[in-house]
Amino acid sequence: MPLKAIIDCRTVIGPELSQEAWNELAVRHRHGLAVTMACCGAPGHLRTSGRGLRHFYHATGSGCHYAEESKEHLAIKYLVYRASVAEGWETQVECPSPDRSWIADVSATKGGRTVVFEVQVSPISPAELAERDAHYQNAGIESYWLLADFPNRSRVLAAWYDTSLAGDGGPRAEDVFSIDRSLFSTGPENHLFSAKSIRSAGLRVKDQSLFTTNNPEIPIAVWVREVLNGNYLRYLEETRAAISYRRRLLILAAPLLERLHAFYPSIRDRTFHKRLASLARTRQPAQSEPEFRKRSAAIASEIDWIEKEYRSMMAEESGLFFWKSTGKKSAMRPVFRLESEKKVRQLEERIAVIDRWESSFNAAMRTLEQDGSDLHPVDPDQE
Ligand SMILES: [Zn+2]
Structure with missing residues (x-):
């Protein structure tokens, strides 16, 4: 469900309006004022969610996939939007690409840098995620995914990660004697970033909070701030660099440890x-x-x-x-x-x-x- 609609040729973000302005719009809408959904141009209506979040919804049968978005998705999208505004970034919701091949949930711009946030409450297959993120990567846009289904997808993501590690031609850590394989084990956001350069964090929909490998609970506003000030990307990059450094060391050490393992029985x-x-x-x-x-x-x-x-x-x-x-x-x-x-x-x-x-x-x-x-x-x- 969108936060945004076109009314009187102007883009209106529901939660941005005062209660009076919203009420007035509602009255005018009942008397025939058209509400056009910004996502697809279909006719829409105004509504306030149970939690008091003002938004728009499609008139029935529009066929737009934004119509299927849940109220949880709406609420989290709004939290991201608000946090970005609070950080002083020029922020838009439901922002389409020039060719309308994608619409970002939240897009923030400051000093020549554009960051987009995608809230993914419903399950998405890793392949579809990669395909959708490729739109951003190809456009050179820094995208971040809030992904609710990390736990269900983590095996696929871990397999991607393992495959990407194996790309250096070195052995698997578990196949090398005397290596602590936990040096190479990490969580889904690092799996995704190492394997596919996709930036993400785990989303707990009910708590409206996020999680990463090392942090079980991050308030959305805190995470958005860390994304915008670049710390979150640095974390992902540093983790990836540390793991690839350890891979290089592993490749050097593996034949030596193999030799040592072969020698050990002579001593024993x-x-x-x-x-x-x-x-x-x-x-x-x-x-x-x-x-x-x-x-x-x-x-x-x-x-x-x-x-x-x-x-x-x-x-x-x-x-x-x-x-x-x-x-x-x-x-x-x-x-x-x-x-x-x-x-x-x-x-x-x-x-x-x-x-x-x-x-x-x-x-x-x-x-x-x-x-x-x-x-x-x-x-x-x-x-
Ligand atoms: Zn639509």
Whole structure:
């Protein structure tokens, strides 16, 4: 239901009139003064809602979709309008585009910037939302949606968001070991903005209030002010930038964490000591006992060193990981601090140490194995 109509060739916004002026219009209308709906040009009438909100309604059978708007929609549209006026913006309701391909519920202009608000009380499919917002995006207009059906659409929006994240070619956070996936989880307004650049907030129709991921209740007037002063857009942009930064770090860290995960069982199961012990059992009798003992003791102390090195890297003191309860009793798991490129570089350096150690361990084991019958290799130059 519109707040606006054309009467006597003038645009009239119902709630803007004094009670006297409204009453006078009503009387003149009863005596034949035409009321033309601004949305579609159909004939209309004046009415005051149960909450005292003055508005216009279509004469029956107009076929205009504005005729189907609910009184909740009307009330919220008016709150947005009033808040925008209170902020000193030049504000219009039910404002059509030059080609009339869309009509914005509320449009506000100040200093060359135009912001439009769309109140969506009835359910809208995400695809239709994207299509309608594309009109604004194509026209370069900064649009904001108050969306009542966030909770019902959130799975679709989350899927859009996941798809948009996957667009960078990196792995999904849940597929990478030691990553706190909550770093990438956020609410529907951020899903919509990250995936489709659509600006929105959740709408609680009955309470006439809004909500976002971090704020369960925002009065409409407060939110409109934050939109108009640019803070809300900054919030959306900063959230999107923070998530995409974390994605870049994730892509850098994923192969390192993969490597670490592959290395961990060797520490857990004491695999290196076991390999050394099994070699001692199966060695050739020809090997010189004191030399073998000396060498295997040296390798054993190298194994102790890497085990200590691994534990020191995984300890919270290293600053690379923190330990988090898995939910099972007393079970903890390490979570990499995906905070900065510097942290990822530090992890990389420590993993390079592990890599170098492991190849030198393998080489030492091979030498020990092969030296069974040939403890002192002949220097070819002396032959
Ligand atoms: Zn209409």
